[in-house]
Amino acid sequence: MSLPPLTLYLAAPRGFCAGVDRAIKIVEMALEKWGAPVYVRHEIVHNKFVVDGLRAKGAVFVEELDECPLDRPVVFSAHGVPKAVPAEAARREMIAVDATCPLVTKVHNEAARHHENGLQMIMIGHAGHPETVGTMGQLPPGEVLLVETVADVATLTVRDPGKLAFITQTTLSVDDTADIAAALKARFPAILAPAHDDICYATTNRQMAVKAMAGKIDALLVIGAPNSSNSKRLVEVGANAGCAYAQLIQRAVDIDWRALEGIRSVGITAGASAPEVLVNEVIDAFRARFATTVEMVETAVETVEFKVPRILREPA
Ligand code: 2E7
Ligand code: F3S
Numbered sequence: 001m002s003l004p005p006l007t008l009y010l011a012a013p014r015g016f017c018a019g020v021d022r023a024i025k026i027v028e029m030a031l032e033k034w035g036a037p038v039y040v041r042h043e044i045v046h047n048k049f050v051v052d053g054l055r056a057k058g059a060v061f062v063e064e065l066d067e068c069p070l071d072r073p074v075v076f077s078a079h080g081v082p083k084a085v086p087a088e089a090a091r092r093e094m095i096a097v098d099a100t101c102p103l104v105t106k107v108h109n110e111a112a113r114h115h116e117n118g119l120q121m122i123m124i125g126h127a128g129h130p131e132t133v134g135t136m137g138q139l140p141p142g143e144v145l146l147v148e149t150v151a152d153v154a155t156l157t158v159r160d161p162g163k164l165a166f167i168t169q170t171t172l173s174v175d176d177t178a179d180i181a182a183a184l185k186a187r188f189p190a191i192l193a194p195a196h197d198d199i200c201y202a203t204t205n206r207q208m209a210v211k212a213m214a215g216k217i218d219a220l221l222v223i224g225a226p227n228s229s230n231s232k233r234l235v236e237v238g239a240n241a242g243c244a245y246a247q248l249i250q251r252a253v254d255i256d257w258r259a260l261e262g263i264r265s266v267g268i269t270a271g272a273s274a275p276e277v278l279v280n281e282v283i284d285a286f287r288a289r290f291a292t293t294v295e296m297v298e299t300a301v302e303t304v305e306f307k308v309p310r311i312l313r314e315p316a
Contacts, residue, residue, distance in 0.1 A: 004264075006290035008283060009216055011209035011269035012298040015223075015276050017202030019101030020045045022306040023078035026099040027054050029312040030073055034095070039068040041085070042077040042130055044099060045273035046228040048250065070094055079130040080104040082137020095311075102306050103200045104131060107167050108138045110194065114165040115139050119192065120158055122147055124180050125169035129229055132169055153183040165192035170200040171230035171272075173237060174207055202272050203230050205300040207237045210269055213297040214241030217267035219260055222248050223278050224271030231271025238267070251278055252285035267297070 023044050030038045036058020043051050043061060051061060059075075065088055068074045073095040076085065080100040089096040100108075111121050121144040125132035136144040144167075147153055158164055166184055168177055177197050184191055210220065220238035224231020231248060238246035245263075249255055260266065266286070270279050286292045307313075 003289065003291040005293070006263070006286060007265045007293045007295060008286055009213045009265065009267045009295050009297050010279070010283075011206070011213055011267065012296050013202070013205045013209060013300055013302050014268075015270040015272070015274055015279060017200070017272040018302075018304040018306045019078050019103060019200070019202070020273050022308060023099040023101070024050060024054070026097055026308050026312060027059050027075055028057070029308060030075055030097055031058050033312060033316050034073050037072055039072055039074040040077065041065060041068070041074055041081065042079065043227075044075065044077050046225045046231075047271075047273040047275070048225060049275060049278060050273065065089060065092075065094075068094065073097060075099050077130065078104075080108065080134030082134055084137065097309055097311060100134070101170070101200075103170055103198075104135070107135055107170065107198045110198070111135060111138050111144065111167055114192065115143055119163050119165045120145070120160070122156065122158075122164060122166040122184060122191070123168065124148075124166060124172065124177055124184075124197075126172075126229060129169065131171070131229070135167065135169070147180060147184070150179050150183045153180065153187055156187075158188070161188050162190045164188050164190065167194065168198040169229065170198055171203045171233060172197075172199055173233045174199055174204055175237075175240070201302070201304060203233070205302060206230065206234055206269060206272065209297055209299045210234050210237045210267070211241050212299045213267040214238060214243055216297070217243060217265045218263040219243065219245040219265075220247070220267040220269070221255065221282065222246070222269055222271065223250070223274045223282060224248055225250055225273065228271045228273050231274065234269055234271060243267070249282070252281045255282070255285060257289065
């Protein structure tokens, strides 16, 4: 029996960004340097496959510092931590390695600089997400106000409309953020803005590739975790760009084959925390069911790399 034909469009860039590469390397190098167990505060990146792999090598994942013994190293996840967390680790005299993405640290520094200049901050982000919690936690309570939607802008109560700046989470929808930033500028004309926003290159590039493939595909599958902000944004971008069927899947086993019946072209991308082995697993699952042709939709080439912290480059 011959298999039905199907074209798989593969987004490029997709998958791991430089911050994720670095964060995973930090945990691996910490395990090499100090042996197991190495504690990691929060999932190093939001991917079960990555977390399970590191757990098998001796990493122990916890949510709070007080779950870590004093005599073992602790790594802070790529999403960043409130200022109180490294301060508490230092007070406890723990070895702490910070895997916060340098592009998140840049936003932390931006917030601190505005605060020193007497500005109150407004953060565009998602409530409760660890990056938002970490960035807001760089400043004292009340100094960073959160907005999630254009509607939130109208209800903000600020200290002084003439002394404001805004920052953003790095993994937001580029288009939604532009709308919220415009609403902020309309309501507070004096607000200081980042050059564009604080959305990182990886988020921007992955969204751009999805937009480029949207017109060619009947369905979009985004490989990523349900708690991965950047992955969820890719599903939304696909839906907004006209994909009638856009789904987040963690692995090939999550594909709803019945929903794909009769479909002839599928777009595949992966969030910044999803490893390429899972993309290959999904491609193989298609090859088993369809006469599959794979085509690349490449909208950017990424060359960004980040160094690991010095403590891991020095001998033990
Ligand atoms: C850190 C940051 O782990 P992720 O899925 O995280 P998000 O923030 O998208 O939920 O992806 C990698 C990553 C992205 N941003 C890590 Cl601040
Ligand atoms: Fe950093 Fe962006 Fe990746 S903030 S961890 S480069 S998705």
